Amino acid sequence: MKRLLLANLRGNYRRMLLAALATLLGSAFVAGTLVLGDTLQATVDSQVVGNAAKVSAVATTENQLRPLPAESLGRIAGLPGVRQADGMVSGDVTVLGADGRPRRDAPVGFSTTLRTTLSGGRLPAAGETVLADQTATSLGVPIGGTVSVLDFAGGQPRQFRVSGTVNVRGQGDFSLHGAMGFTEADARAVTGKTGYAEIDVAGADPAALVPAMRTAIGNGPYRVVDGQDFAREQAAGSGVDPVVLRAGLVLFAIVALFVAGFVIYNTFIILVAQRTRELALTRCLGASRGQVFRAVLAESAIVGAVASLLGSALGVGVAWLLMPVVNSLGGAVAMDSLSVGPGALLLSFAAGTLATVGAALVPARVATATKPVSALTAGQEPSAGGKLGWVRRVFAAGLCTAGLLAALAGLSGGNGQSGLVLVGLGGILFFLGTVAAGPALVRILVRAAGFPLRRALGVPGRLAAGNALRKPRRSATTALALVIGITLTAGITVITSSLESSVDVGIGQALPADFLIQRPGANNGPVIPRAVAGQLQAAPGAVVTEVREAPAAAKDGETMVSTLAGAIRPKVLSGSLDGLRDGGVALRPERAQDLGVRAGDTVGFRIGDRTVAMPVAAVVTGPAVPRTIVSPDRFDALFPGTGDALVLVDFAAGTSPADARAVVDAATAAFPTARVTSTYDAHDQLARTLGQVTSFVTALLALAIVISLLGISSTMTLSVLERTRETAVLRALGFPIAKIRGMLTTEALLLGLIGGVLGVVLGTAFGLAAARVINTRITLTVPWGVLIALVAGAGAAAALASLLPTRNATRVSVVAALADE
Numbered sequence: 003m004k005r006l007l008l009a010n011l012r013g014n015y016r017r018m019l020l021a022a023l024a025t026l027l028g029s030a031f032v033a034g035t036l037v038l039g040d041t042l043q044a045t046v047d048s049q050v051v052g053n054a055a056k057v058s059a060v061a062t063t064e065n066q067l068r069p070l071p072a073e074s075l076g077r078i079a080g081l082p083g084v085r086q087a088d089g090m091v092s093g094d095v096t097v098l099g100a101d102g103r104p105r106r107d108a109p110v111g112f113s114t115t116l117r118t119t120l121s122g123g124r125l126p127a128a129g130e131t132v133l134a135d136q137t138a139t140s141l142g143v144p145i146g147g148t149v150s151v152l153d154f155a156g157g158q159p160r161q162f163r164v165s166g167t168v169n170v171r172g173q174g175d176f177s178l179h180g181a182m183g184f185t186e187a188d189a190r191a192v193t194g195k196t197g198y199a200e201i202d203v204a205g206a207d208p209a210a211l212v213p214a215m216r217t218a219i220g221n222g223p224y225r226v227v228d229g230q231d232f233a234r235e236q237a238a239g240s241g242v243d244p245v246v247l248r249a250g251l252v253l254f255a256i257v258a259l260f261v262a263g264f265v266i267y268n269t270f271i272i273l274v275a276q277r278t279r280e281l282a283l284t285r286c287l288g289a290s291r292g293q294v295f296r297a298v299l300a301e302s303a304i305v306g307a308v309a310s311l312l313g314s315a316l317g318v319g320v321a322w323l324l325m326p327v328v329n330s331l332g333g334a335v336a337m338d339s340l341s342v343g344p345g346a347l348l349l350s351f352a353a354g355t356l357a358t359v360g361a362a363l364v365p366a367r368v369a370t371a372t373k374p375v376s377a378l379t380a381g382q383e384p385s386a387g388g389k390l391g392w393v394r395r396v397f398a399a400g401l402c403t404a405g406l407l408a409a410l411a412g413l414s415g416g417n418g419q420s421g422l423v424l425v426g427l428g429g430i431l432f433f434l435g436t437v438a439a440g441p442a443l444v445r446i447l448v449r450a451a452g453f454p455l456r457r458a459l460g461v462p463g464r465l466a467a468g469n470a471l472r473k474p475r476r477s478a479t480t481a482l483a484l485v486i487g488i489t490l491t492a493g494i495t496v497i498t499s500s501l502e503s504s505v506d507v508g509i510g511q512a513l514p515a516d517f518l519i520q521r522p523g524a525n526n527g528p529v530i531p532r533a534v535a536g537q538l539q540a541a542p543g544a545v546v547t548e549v550r551e552a553p554a555a556a557k558d559g560e561t562m563v564s565t566l567a568g569a570i571r572p573k574v575l576s577g578s579l580d581g582l583r584d585g586g587v588a589l590r591p592e593r594a595q596d597l598g599v600r601a602g603d604t605v606g607f608r609i610g611d612r613t614v615a616m617p618v619a620a621v622v623t624g625p626a627v628p629r630t631i632v633s634p635d636r637f638d639a640l641f642p643g644t645g646d647a648l649v650l651v652d653f654a655a656g657t658s659p660a661d662a663r664a665v666v667d668a669a670t671a672a673f674p675t676a677r678v679t680s681t682y683d684a685h686d687q688l689a690r691t692l693g694q695v696t697s698f699v700t701a702l703l704a705l706a707i708v709i710s711l712l713g714i715s716s717t718m719t720l721s722v723l724e725r726t727r728e729t730a731v732l733r734a735l736g737f738p739i740a741k742i743r744g745m746l747t748t749e750a751l752l753l754g755l756i757g758g759v760l761g762v763v764l765g766t767a768f769g770l771a772a773a774r775v776i777n778t779r780i781t782l783t784v785p786w787g788v789l790i791a792l793v794a795g796a797g798a799a800a801a802l803a804s805l806l807p808t809r810n811a812t813r814v815s816v817v818a819a820l821a822d823e
Contacts, residue, residue: 018305021269021358021716024709025309026316028262029354031705032255033317036346038324039248044341056117057229059211061201065223069197077218078201085205088115091186092200093193096152097141098159102674104152109137109180111151113189114168115202123166128185131162134170137180149182152675154194159675162188251324254702257486259353261706263361264483265713268476270302270365272717281369291370298366299359306358313354314347327698398438405432409771421775429768433489436760440478445471447756455748462741466748469721480717481757487707488761488796489768491700495788496769498696502688503781515547515650517666518679529645530676537669543654544665551628551648552641555608556597563587563607564628564647565637572622572631577601581619588620588631609640707796710757711803714750718807722746746808747801754800758793 079087095111096104123145150159170176208228215226405428412424452467470477538546551564606615653662659682670676
């Protein structure tokens, strides 16, 4: 049997090449994702260990409105064993561009501490700054250059010399948004923060230091952790989770291997059918059913082992190609070099080999199912009888029903991880039911799709449909390999399209106008001159709303009194906004609760040296609704001469973003430090982010689609060999070579369209369900154009994959083909 096994491998190696290539690609993807996961884990570990080595314990605040008390730093510095204790002031800074306008990217400003890691230059002195590496790249400022930053209190530009650069990888917001480090005094000046966001301590035993620091800080929304835990939290806050990323990548690799399994199954089932007489003769010569079964499995094991060995080596290259792609997604931890361990390579080798052997189990059983005497007279592929057919149908119906019930359970449970898991499980069960019902579905879909093809192409179309129906299981397996990749691609497309539509709605609520022009430096920055709004009101098609605010004292402390912008439409919970015209005030619910009042009551505010009593006209809520609201006329009477804190501008429908931006830029030219926010920019940023994620996921799924196309090519190649005499008869009867090639290409096109249609239907259905579970308020959107293109692309790709087999089908001479056994 060993010699026969080797002879079969030598004789059929060309026919097994495509199956081997599918295994090679699948195992390469497994190896690549595992190596990439190991690399990310090693990178995070090195950065976590590096940061944790600098600090023994870290105190932070969980409420940014209540920073760590300034006096607690001195108490902590005096604890036994403390070598150094530094307080960090942290807050957003406004960086000005060369034109004097605020840049759209707002890095985090902080005061340098003992855990600040220089990557070049030196720490800052007064009037200097250090930039995070990515911030220096974004600003294009070298060490020794200058950066213009808006002073928080005065709202005036300040020039800072760049003294160095710092590495902030894996450090939460610093790594996500960029960072600028200052001396403590300068940090307070540019951020407006008074207390500490963080206190870093080095030198003492963490086990004893953590409880001592908690006592020194006192009660409040504060927490103290040791350096190791803090570093891990920072890495997690940076959006870096090697376990999750590795799991996601491995999931795609499993999909690729699963698709490869379909290709391998089809290849071996066809090879077994073509060798039925050969295997029967082996049985007649004394080989047992077990020996034949093991021989077929041994062939698959050898093919799988060789392909997986090459794939594991190729996987290192895959990881090297994926590394810059993952880095470009904006992760806070950048991988510099690969970490290749034997575990990843051995696991990918084992996975590829086992997947190949597992896919060959059914063909190996088929090889022993036919009686030797019957097989010697007919080289037919064994098929299931009626009973097995009924069992298969019941099994398929049960799986599909279970899948639907699981998905419905996930939807009824609202949003959350458990609901998403149930929907995913439902999708898997329904797909497995589709696999079980594949032959029946193929018959239905081929007849439906074959009708227009028969009308359009005539005899080649009729023969192509007949060939696809002749072996429905083979056709179903070939198409279902393509269904997997198309389903996932369609599902991801539907989810991202729905998310984009929903976030667009959210942006419209959060930004209730096309442009928001805000005063610099938050509440105590300089107000916007009224002339800005006046110039905008003169622009054709512009609707301008001015929002003014000023401080007033209430019984619970200082508050900001604001006008109500016309573009902001609050929801009235009680009372009526009509009372604002009579000098009343509207309050948000939390503000009314703090003051202990409700609609109809009277509340007093101290403005300057006088107290003003105002009736509470309404309690209101909604996005962008201020806490304390009066009418514009009432505001001007209370705070005469006050400029605008916010100007909202809406442009007429059809105004291009470029034209609208030009109008706003011209109006704010005399007040360049105003911060301009545009819904156009928010939409563009959203589209870029979602597009980036979708492209990355689609690129990963593309490998599964490529493998499935290899399956179509493999099936067509082996089918051409199987039909050598049939093709020769057609040619002998005068059937043109072009029509024979058209027949085979049409057959592949049918399989591709079936796979595309099934994949799009399943992906759309379960993609919509998953989107609903992700957010119950999501705006469900079906991108019909993309999905139709996906179906058309699947058919076209399948037709292209069949070109080489169809060419080979007509290269053999008619006489030689008629003599083929």
